[in-house]
Amino acid sequence: MDNHVQSFAVANLRRRPVVVETGGFVIGVDPTSTSPYLNYATPLPGSRPTAEDVAALIGAFCERGLKPRLEFAPDAAPEVEPALRAAGFTTEASHTYLVCTPDTFAPPVSAVPVETPATDEEYAAVDAALCEAYDHAFPASPEGAARLRRIQERGGAVRFVRAPDGGCAAAATCSAPAEGTAEAAGVGTRPAFRGRGHAGAVTAGVTGALFERGAASVWLEYGGEGSRRVYERLGFRPRGTRLYLALED
Known part of the structure; x- marks a missing residue:
């Protein structure tokens, strides 16, 4: 599932208004914000970055005034984490992800009304x-x-x-x-x-x-x-x- 989720992460960042691709990484940029939670990178599955690739990644963030930051499934690109740590990247967080499929989906029997915003x-x-x-x-x-x-x-x-x-x-x-x-x-x-x-x-x-x-x-x-x-x-x-x-x- 890691490759599946990581492939999604790449495709999702490529939807951003501004996309930068360098050295096996995709950076998604939101021009309306400098928030690191909206502007971040992810590696292509199986990426094997060199020190030069990581330096180019950092440069792409810095030239836009953004904090270098990544979100990814490490098992989908095992060589990425060591390369980033060698350049000084540190852990911000690590989370387990959960997956639901139509076969496991069990919506609650609830009287809570849920709406879609319109205005x-x-x-x-x-x-x-x-x-x-x-x-x-x-x-x-x-x-x-x-x-x-x-x-x-x-x-x-x-x-x-x-x-x-x-x-x-x-x-x-x-x-x-x-x-x-x-x-x-x-x-x-x-x-x-x-x-x-x-x-x-x-x-x-x-x-x-x-x-x-x-x-x-x-x-x-x-x-x-x-x-x-x-x-x-x-x-x-x-x-x-x-x-x-x-x-x-």
Whole structure:
């Protein structure tokens, strides 16, 4: 599955507004932001970078004023991690990823209504809710709301649970499929609404939407044992590891 997920990562970054390819790496650039979580690289499966390749990769980030950072499945390109560490890259995080298929998918029997945003106000509310859910690590902005709309309009999925005040209580997104799979991400519930089954409802919403569009699998990463249990109840199963490396100042 590592090669499958890594091939997806490459294809997904190639959808970015600006794409740079150098020495067996693909860099996806979002011109509206300098966030390292939106601007990062991934290697081609089986890549065997030289020191010169890594230096060119670092240079491509630096000339754009961006932090050199990568996300990838290390088992799909075993020679990449040693080459990056030799250049000074360090571990930012390492996560197990979980995979769901139509055969394992078990959507909850729930009365929680899940909706698809349609208006600018709804996309802005989803963006603001995810900002709050992630403790403002990703500031809400018009650009963020526009990115969410693009996900929905370009073959992915955005789903949310409406709060009593008409805003957003919880939301999730899923990329458009590539290489037969899709990534569910940005699953978040505002603190005041946690413990009500919202995370499972929106995750099931985006997962089911991608299966309806023909994806053979949906994968995601989890942030703690609580969220892992939520995803496993929906039919997600552990399949591999994703590594995040960055070159600090």
